[in-house]
Amino acid sequence: TYYMSWSDRKDYNPLHKGGALEFIINEQKKSKEPFRILPFTAEDIQNVKFKTSVAIPNTLVTYRIEDVSGYSSLIPNDIYQLFIYIQTHDLNRLYSKVLDNCFSSFNLPYPITNYRSKILDLLNVKYFLVPNLFVLDGKNTKRVYSGDCAVYENEDYLPRAFVVPNF
Numbered sequence: 001t002y003y004m005s006w007s008d009r010k011d012y013n014p015l016h017k018g019g020a021l022e023f024i025i026n027e028q029k030k031s032k033e034p035f036r037i038l039p040f041t042a043e044d045i046q047n048v049k050f051k052t053s054v055a056i057p058n059t060l061v062t063y064r065i066e067d068v069s070g071y072s073s074l075i076p077n078d079i080y081q082l083f084i085y086i087q088t089h090d091l092n093r094l095y096s097k098v099l100d101n102c103f104s105s106f107n108l109p110y111p112i113t114n115y116r117s118k119i120l121d122l123l124n125v126k127y128f129l130v131p132n133l134f135v136l137d138g139k140n141t142k143r144v145y146s147g148d149c150a151v152y153e154n155e156d157y158l159p160r161a162f163v164v165p166n167f
Contacts, residue, residue, distance in 0.1 A: 020129055023145045024065055027127070034160050035126035036066045038115070040134070040149075055129060068123050079123075086119055115141065121156045128152040 024037060039055035060067050081094050115128055115136050128136060129149050136143075136152045145151035 019148045020145055020151050021060070021063055021065065023147075023151055024127060024129075025063065028065070034066070034124070035157065036068050036124045037127040037129055038068050038120060038125045039129040040131060068120070068125055082119070086117070115152075115154075118156075120154060121158050124157055124160045125154055126157045128154065 028035075037060075039060070055067065084093055085091070116138055127144075128141070129151055130136060132146060132150050134150070140155045141152045142155065143150055144153045
């Protein structure tokens, strides 16, 4: 069920009362505009292996929570190419006929590990979900929830659509 969003909802765990997902859903109800989140999913940091994952890719879609991570088969090609550029800074690797191997797994692109990346602002990421043992210390991030995991708000996120008067 990691891939299919039409699975029977009873196959999923019920929404944890008072948990981070309930917090995000309540924020969606209060918000006049849509937003995305970035959940922490990594197998290791600086070659230290651990099993800490806030949400496996695509599993939050059943709760109507949009996240910017996901399996590559469900990511539009232009977004995937943007991720490749963020990862490599090499224009020659964009839109090649060969599947790029710049991620830990070509089917699981997690190119944005830097929560301070301005790309996340452009991708409409309002919240970061991270394990409680991590602290995101940025001038534009603030912890807004702590429980089963921590939720940080990205105060610089941009709306889903906006007009750019100049660049």
